[in-house]
Every structure is written in structure tokens, then in C-alpha cells.
Amino acid sequence: MNLLLAGTWDPGEEAAWAQALRAALPAHRLLLARDAVTPIDAAIVANPPPGSLQGLPALRLIQSLWAGVDRLLGDATLPDGVPVARMVDPAMNAAMAETALWAVLALQRDFFRYAAQQRERVWHVLPQRRADEVTVLVLGCGQMGRGAARRLQQQGYRVAAWSRNAVAAEPGVTLYYGRDGLDAALPQAHIVINLLPLTPETRGLLDASFFAAMPAGAGVVNLARGAHLVEAHLLAALASGRIAHAVLDVFAHEPLPPEHPFWRHEYITVLPHAAAQTDLRSAARIAADNIEALAAGRPLANLVDRTRGY
Structure with missing residues (x-):
């Protein structure tokens, strides 16, 4: 051929x-x-x-x-x-699960805050949470979402997953679906990981109402598509303390422009679309x-x- x-x-x-x-x-x-x-x-x-x-x-x-x-x-x-x-x-799915685990572990154990303290030469020990005290909500139940949920569950986190439609969930993972399911899941989610496909229905899903539904001081990890996120709404949620830290691998415009506020934001970690090559x-x-x-x-x-x- x-x-x-x-x-x-x-x-x-x-x-x-x-x-x-x-x-x-x-x-x-x-x-x-x-x-x-x-x-x-x-x-x-x-x-x-x-x-x-x-x-x-x-x-x-x-x-x-x-x-x-x-x-x-x-x-x-x-x-x-x-x-x-x-x-x-499968190799890409494994890499994505590794990145998801790294981001969740760093958020759970405040390693991003320790890195900021190092830059200021501050010696201060923060309270330490256990993995089983942290609920992680994985958005998306495709190959990557299921792989990430499985890896996080193996590390002892309380793991939930959300899909637009009812699907089979990983054993031990609490499944939510539909708009009502998302509304029920977000108030419990200390960390949200986005691994959804980009569709007209999911574009702009990570917006002000989404962040407002999460617990104060929650973490957000976007590993899917930049268009899932309303950037101005995230900046406002970080400024108010509703979101404590965001790990972003994907952006509306890539490469991320040098003048973009994400680069120097104290509470944002930027990856160059490298979560799962x-x-x-x-x-x-x-x-x-x-x-x-x-x-x-x-x-x-x-x-x-x-x-x-x-």
C-alpha cells in the first residue's frame, strides 16, 4: 500500500x-x-x-x-x-500515570511550597497529610484516566472518577457521571486531575463555577488540553485562595508566550506539554x-x- x-x-x-x-x-x-x-x-x-x-x-x-x-x-x-x-x-498511558502521581504527591506533601520556601531561604515544616486523607478526582475514564486512577489508588489515595456518561469504573474507584455527578464529586475533591478529551461539551469546563464548587485550598492538575481551562478564572481562584496550586501541562497557546502570567506565578507549576510524550x-x-x-x-x-x- x-x-x-x-x-x-x-x-x-x-x-x-x-x-x-x-x-x-x-x-x-x-x-x-x-x-x-x-x-x-x-x-x-x-x-x-x-x-x-x-x-x-x-x-x-x-x-x-x-x-x-x-x-x-x-x-x-x-x-x-x-x-x-x-x-x-500503553507506554504513553504509563507515562501519564507517572506524571499524575508526581503531581498529586507534590500537592499532598506540599513539595511545591517547600520549593518556594527554598527560594526564599525559609526553614519551616508544614503539616503532613497522609495519602488516605486526600480525595483525588480524575476527570475522564478513558485509557489514560483509568491508568492514572489505578496508579493513584495503589498509592493509597481515595480516588474518584468522573465521566460524561455512565461507564465501568476501576475496582475501588467511586464513579460519578453526568452534570449531577460532577456537582456531587467536586465538593469532596482535594485534587482534580483533568484527562478528558476536548469536545464542545468539555471546552471551558474548568471555570469559575467549577473552582467555586471545590474545597478551599484544593489543587488542580490539567494534563489534557489547554482549552479545557478558562485561564482568567484560574488566576482569580488562585488569588482568592479557593485553589492553592495548579499544575499545568497544556495551554491555549503553545509554546506558552514569554509574557504569560503563568510563567512567574507563585502558585502555578508549568510543564511544556511533556506529561506523556x-x-x-x-x-x-x-x-x-x-x-x-x-x-x-x-x-x-x-x-x-x-x-x-x-
């Missing part, structure tokens, strides 16, 4: 992906640029520029290399009727498996429901 690799790349990234995919798909032809005379059977993409997949009548699969597909689905020129598959990589070694193999399934007429894995947005 003829395959098109299309994306928005950092320097050297396209060449590295091409090398890994060609090694994983030796029986197929991988192209880095469109050729008008070559019919493309499948596209392997990483946030391709809008219009990249137009005019490909033989296209039978769009395989994303990234877990999130909101930008891809937001392209009005994306061909209708072509299956879209997102990346579901795609592992090229495992992701190339996963993408290749779906390409081989397409070639053999087998069922495709991790297909996206375009109406839901994930």
Missing part, C-alpha cells in the same frame, strides 16, 4: 518517524510528500496542516500518531467517511499494526467516533 506521512513537526521529528515507520512497514511505501499520480491508501498523521488530506480518493484510513484528535477533527477539510484511528499506547518506538509499531490490519481486511483498532470527538 501507499502511505502518506503528514504532520506539523519539530526539527528532525519527521525523519525519525519516517525511519521508524519504514522499519515497521517494510512491505509498504511511505511517502513524505503528496504525489498527484500516486493513490494514497492510508495517511499516518501528527496534527497535519489543514487541507493536507484533501483530494485523496483512495484513502481508507487516517491513523493519528497522537492520542488527542481534537485538532485533527477540527479540520473542516478532513475527508468524510474515512475512518480515523487515534494512538492508544508519544514514545516513537512503541507508537510506530502500534500504527503499523493498524496499517497491516487495513491491508489484510481485519478490524481496525482505536477508531474515533467523530460525533463524540474521541
Whole structure:
């Protein structure tokens, strides 16, 4: 089959992906640029520029290399009727669970406050909470949300999860769903971790009313998409003390502009969209498996429901 690799790349990234995919798909032809005379059977993409997949009548699969597909689905020129598959990589899920655990542990044990004290050369011991005294609410019950909930539960935290719809929960995790469920869960949540897909329904979910429903002095960890968060509302919640600290890995504009107030905010920890990077070694193999399934007429894995947005 003829395959098109299309994306928005950092320097050297396209060449590295091409090398890994060609090694994983030796029986197929991988192209880095469109050729008008070559019919493309499948596209392997990483946030391709809008219009990249137009005019490909033989296209039978769009395989994303990234877990999130909101930008891809937001392209009005994306061909209708072509299956879209997102990346579901156990290595990425494990990395996300590690970041979630690190953020929760640092919030529980006040390590961010100790770091601030060090900068001011202050020697002061803060009260120490136990893990079983902290309720963590994980937003999202997909692969990453379930993995994070499982990892946190193993460390002794009281873990709850929220989903827009009723789903099967991890054993021992309290499940809430729907708007009423969120309203019931937030007042109990000492720390909220956002791992939701970005959809019209979840855009701007982390807003003033969301923060007001949480206990005073709570922590917020956003590892999903910047558009989930209303930035001005978070700054107001931090100023009032409603939110004590926020760990942010994703932003409305990336890279985060140098003049952005988040950079120097005493109660915000900034990560450069690095909570769970795609592992090229495992992701190339996963993408290749779906390409081989397409070639053999087998069922495709991790297909996206375009109406839901994930």
C-alpha cells in the first residue's frame, strides 16, 4: 500500500518517524510528500496542516500518531467517511500515570511550597497529610484516566472518577457521571486531575463555577488540553485562595508566550506539554499494526467516533 506521512513537526521529528515507520512497514511505501499520480491508501498523521488530506480518493484510513484528535477533527477539510484511528499506547498511558502521581504527591506533601520556601531561604515544616486523607478526582475514564486512577489508588489515595456518561469504573474507584455527578464529586475533591478529551461539551469546563464548587485550598492538575481551562478564572481562584496550586501541562497557546502570567506565578507549576510524550518506538509499531490490519481486511483498532470527538 501507499502511505502518506503528514504532520506539523519539530526539527528532525519527521525523519525519525519516517525511519521508524519504514522499519515497521517494510512491505509498504511511505511517502513524505503528496504525489498527484500516486493513490494514497492510508495517511499516518501528527496534527497535519489543514487541507493536507484533501483530494485523496483512495484513502481508507487516517491513523493519528497522537492520542488527542481534537485538532485533527477540527479540520473542516478532513475527508468524510474515512475512518480515523487515534494512538492508544500503553507506554504513553504509563507515562501519564507517572506524571499524575508526581503531581498529586507534590500537592499532598506540599513539595511545591517547600520549593518556594527554598527560594526564599525559609526553614519551616508544614503539616503532613497522609495519602488516605486526600480525595483525588480524575476527570475522564478513558485509557489514560483509568491508568492514572489505578496508579493513584495503589498509592493509597481515595480516588474518584468522573465521566460524561455512565461507564465501568476501576475496582475501588467511586464513579460519578453526568452534570449531577460532577456537582456531587467536586465538593469532596482535594485534587482534580483533568484527562478528558476536548469536545464542545468539555471546552471551558474548568471555570469559575467549577473552582467555586471545590474545597478551599484544593489543587488542580490539567494534563489534557489547554482549552479545557478558562485561564482568567484560574488566576482569580488562585488569588482568592479557593485553589492553592495548579499544575499545568497544556495551554491555549503553545509554546506558552514569554509574557504569560503563568510563567512567574507563585502558585502555578508549568510543564511544556511533556506529561506523556508519544514514545516513537512503541507508537510506530502500534500504527503499523493498524496499517497491516487495513491491508489484510481485519478490524481496525482505536477508531474515533467523530460525533463524540474521541
